[in-house]
Amino acid sequence: MVRTCKHNWLMAERHKGPRIRKVPAGDNRQRLVCPDCDYVAYENPKVVVGVVATWEDKLLMCKRAIEPRRGYWTLPAGFMELGETPEEGAAREAWEEARAELEIIDLLAVYSIRHISQLQLFYRARLLSPDVSVGPESEEVGLFTFDSLPANDLAFPSVHWAIEHFQQVRGADTFPPFRNPAGRTGDMRRGR
Amino acid sequence: MVRTCKHNWLMAERHKGPRIRKVPAGDNRQRLVCPDCDYVAYENPKVVVGVVATWEDKLLMCKRAIEPRRGYWTLPAGFMELGETPEEGAAREAWEEARAELEIIDLLAVYSIRHISQLQLFYRARLLSPDVSVGPESEEVGLFTFDSLPANDLAFPSVHWAIEHFQQVRGADTFPPFRNPAGRTGDMRRGR
Numbered sequence: 001m002v003r004t005c006k007h008n009w010l011m012a013e014r015h016k017g018p019r020i021r022k023v024p025a026g027d028n029r030q031r032l033v034c035p036d037c038d039y040v041a042y043e044n045p046k047v048v049v050g051v052v053a054t055w056e057d058k059l060l061m062c063k064r065a066i067e068p069r070r071g072y073w074t075l076p077a078g079f080m081e082l083g084e085t086p087e088e089g090a091a092r093e094a095w096e097e098a099r100a101e102l103e104i105i106d107l108l109a110v111y112s113i114r115h116i117s118q119l120q121l122f123y124r125a126r127l128l129s130p131d132v133s134v135g136p137e138s139e140e141v142g143l144f145t146f147d148s149l150p151a152n153d154l155a156f157p158s159v160h161w162a163i164e165h166f167q168q169v170r171g172a173d174t175f176p177p178f179r180n181p182a183g184r185t186g187d188m189r190r191g192r
Numbered sequence: 193m194v195r196t197c198k199h200n201w202l203m204a205e206r207h208k209g210p211r212i213r214k215v216p217a218g219d220n221r222q223r224l225v226c227p228d229c230d231y232v233a234y235e236n237p238k239v240v241v242g243v244v245a246t247w248e249d250k251l252l253m254c255k256r257a258i259e260p261r262r263g264y265w266t267l268p269a270g271f272m273e274l275g276e277t278p279e280e281g282a283a284r285e286a287w288e289e290a291r292a293e294l295e296i297i298d299l300l301a302v303y304s305i306r307h308i309s310q311l312q313l314f315y316r317a318r319l320l321s322p323d324v325s326v327g328p329e330s331e332e333v334g335l336f337t338f339d340s341l342p343a344n345d346l347a348f349p350s351v352h353w354a355i356e357h358f359q360q361v362r363g364a365d366t367f368p369p370f371r372n373p374a375g376r377t378g379d380m381r382r383g384r
Contacts, residue, residue, distance in 0.1 A: 115275075176298055
């Protein structure tokens with residue numbers, strides 16, 4: 001039996017809580033149900049919101065202090081929470097991870113990371129000041145020119161994509177948001 | 193204590209399953225926890241995916257056979273499921289609700305319905321044929337010219353928005369996706 005945690009990673013089988021897959025009445029697919037109390041733990045894709053945030057010609061990046069990919073560099077991003085807009089969530093993550101204050105500009109990309117059921121929305125953003133510092137999930141934060149990015153130490157495929165897509169539309173006022181690059185799923189286990 | 197079901201509607205307090213709010217170790221906000229087994233039911237915004245789908249000059253709409261807003265007209269849309277892309281989810285919903293086969297064109301809008309923690313993505317789509325018929329969640333489906341829409345019987349604010357936004361970009365090849373109209377939250381209880 002497959003279960004996932006907050007981050008939709010596979011977890012070991014468990015012996016309490018929702019752990020049986022069955023089709024609830026009125027539904028048309030299997031859900032995770034607690035056999036002790038019939039609680040249905042609906043599992044839906046989770047939304048990750050993040051920013052490609054710049055100060056002048058420099059990009060804000062964070063070195064991860066937590067797993068997965070601890071020690072690798074990422075864009076400020078995280079799970080959208082209840083009661084916030086995606087733009088508010090993206091700005092909140094930038095504050096939590098890099099103590100960055102910024103203004104959201106527009107939607108850069110909508111990526112689908114299907115194997116972990118994540119929908120990732122990256123926004124272009126303008127930093128309000130270059131004063132950034134580490135939050136609890138970062139061990140280092142920095143502003144990098146695009147020719148000095150830690151390009152060999154990026155945490156996730158979508159970080160590569162978002163940076164690449166950002167550069168493609170520098171100077172563009174409006175554009176349709178990007179999607180996954182052709183043939184790319186974001187599945188690091190399979191190298192694509 | 194507030195709980196929500198699959199649709200993020202408020203539910204009565206319950207006496208089994210996750211029902212206590214507390215901050216789990218390593219987290220920074222309250223989550224819904226089962227006091228019997230410590231299962232944490234993380235609650236995140238849910239993604240709704242839908243289509244503004246046309247055949248020639250006609251728009252596909254469905255009369256809802258289920259609550260909420262039973263008997264009112266809507267665009268094919270529903271909760272994105274695990275393991276699918278948003279485009280696949282939008283096409284699946286069109287099949288489930290209207291037996292419609294279509295081709296997704298592009299992203300029309302990203303709406304945030306904050307009070308029910310929904311992120312709604314509407315896609316423009318082209319029907320592959322005008323042969324549509326009711327699925328289990330619809331009591332009627334139809335293809336309407338834009339001057340004969342059931343405009344006074346639309347189910348949700350975002351249905352209004354998506355139709356209005358669709359008409360604003362008819363003939364446009366590329367555009368940034370729309371957001372909520374200014375000042376509009378989608379909260380029907382408050383008339384905005």
